Each structure stands twice: as structure tokens, then as C-alpha cells.
Amino acid sequence: MELERRSRENRRTVVESDAETSGAAPFKKLRAAVGIRHGKTHVTNNIKDQEAVMSMFDQLSVDFGGNRQKDGTLEIPWWPLANQGKCDIHLWMMILRVQNTLYEKKFLGFKPDGVIDPGGRTEYLIQFFTGKNPPFPASDTKEIAIAAIPLASRWVKGASDYLVNYRRWRSSRMALPLDPTAANVHLHLDRLNETQWLSRVNEWQENYRMIAETLRDADKVFVRATRDEALAARNEMKCWGVSVPAWARARQNIWFGPDMINLGPNCKAAIIIHEAGHYIKAKIGHQGGERGKDYDTQSADQALMSAYVCANFATHATTGRDERFGLARPNV
DSSP states (O other): OOOOEEOGGGSOOOOGGGEEEETTEEEEOOOSOEEEETTTEEOOOOHHHHHHHHHHHHHSBGGGTOSBOTTSOBSSOOEEOOBTTBOOHHHHHHHHHHHHHHHHTTOSOSOOOSEEOTTSHHHHHHHHHTTOOSSOOTTOHHHHHHHTHHHHHHHHHHHHHHHHHHHHHHHTTSOSOOOOHHIIIIIOGGGSOTTTHHHHHHHHHHHHHHHHHHHHTHHHHEEEOOHHHHHHHHHHHTOOSSOOOEEEETTTEEEEOGGGTTSOHHHHHHHHHHHHHHHHOTTOBBTTOSSSHHHHHOOHHHHTTBHHHHHHHHHHHHHSSOOOOSTTSTTO
């Protein structure tokens, strides 16, 4: 059956009163989910929400799976007529195309499900990348940092999952399979007795929960900074070293300067976790350094106050290797 279609000129446009600004383009805020979940279940699919998604795709570059070609024209000149409660197959396929593109670029963080949820990761990424073409401008350090979030988030989740398993392992008097090396090397949980270790695990779990929350709120927390601002921060905060790719103040912001630009992907992700540690709690500082005798011999209480430990434990817990991706390994 021939699909009924209508031109974009006849489709309701977004007005200023119901638009939100994200990046360079205004978007209508989604009220409910749009799409077909895993190709089986139609979600809410309100007509206005479907039209908002179509408008998002019209502004999103084809480089990110969208409909806007490099010459400014639209790849698909017509959209199907939106029907209440039902997502047209063509709109659903475009949702999947965008999600698959973002997934392949390691931005999405989950396997494509064919649905755009209001306030969800897909909607956020569409709005963030609208008007931008990869590679990102070398001067936009905030975007560079945000692009490293998927890897950082994977390590943070790995740390959280490891701590859950560690709790089970130690509660079972080590009857369950687990390699405690990461917990011993970085958190020094082996130095705590039976009345101490559980509360310490709880506090570490809360730290990683807060770090994960910080990464999800990166568009508000992350700030781009100039080299002059980075140098001023280094002097004010008495940072060691010449390179200052990022810095943070507890419950204020995380700033990213030009030194962030040419770092390797693992180094960037580790820096993000490190700075998120500073951001979530003022007591988390530079205790013990990134490696060496002071790091290895510090107490479990001291480890809890180290942003280096936040990053080092997360990578070790996730990968099973004591990698320590930081400024000591800037090109990795």
C-alpha cells in the first residue's frame, strides 16, 4: 500500500515556547518514547513526539546517521505521516540507523534498541552532535572530553560490578571465585579486618555511583577552557607538571584545556574518572601519586582520598590488568 506522505512545509514547526537549546540547534522536548522496541513493541509514539524526532533527524548530519547531507540538503525529502501510537517502519529504520552509527562510533554505550526515550542517551547524543561533523574541531576540548565518556563509563561500571562481586566473595569467606588483586593493589582492602572492609566497600560503591552520575551530567559539568585559564588553574591549585589537560573543583565543574587534545583515548578516559573523583568530594585529592612507593604503601584510608586510585582501580577491575592510564602514558 502506498504510504501517505506530507511535505516538511506542512509539518508543524517547533516554536520557541516549547523548544530547548542543545548545541547549535533548538529541539522540541520529547514527552514520551518514539520507536519500536527491539523491532517488536510499539512504544507511546505520540504524533508530536514523532514529528520532533523527524525534525531532529533533519538537522543531524548523515555522518551520525541523520538526514542532513554535507551540502545542506536533505537525503530523505519526505517523511511518512505520523500516526498516533504507531511508529512508521521508515521512521523506525532511521532511528536504528542513527543508533547503529553512534554505537559503531562508541558513543551510544548500549546496543541499538530502535527507541528514542525522552532524556535518554540517544536523544542527548542527537542533540549534542547536531551541526557537527567528525572529526571534532581540535579546539573544542569539551567535545573531546565528552567523546571519551563511553570508555570512562565502561570502566566505572566495571569497578562497580567488581565491588559487588568482591562483597559476595568476602562475605562467603572467599568460597566464590574472584581475583582480589585489583582490590588489594589499589584499595588495600586486604589490610582491613572483618569489621572494617564492608563499610569501605560501601563507600567505594557510592563514589563510583556518584562518578557515573557526573559523567551522565557531563554537558552541564564539563567546561571548555583556554590555555591561559589552564595555566592560572595550575598556579592557583599548585599542580605539579607542565601539562594541565583538566582540573576540577568539588561540586562546581570539571574544566578541560588544550592539553587534552592530543592525548590517547585511554589516557583521556582515565583523566575524566580522575577529575570526576575530585568533583564528587573535596577530600579526594592527589594522595600517593599515580604510581610508585607512595602509591603502593599507602593505607586503605589514604587510598580513599586519591583521585589516582579512582581511575587506576576502575581500569584494573574492568580489564583484569594494572594498566594505570594517566599522564605518565599520554599517548595510549
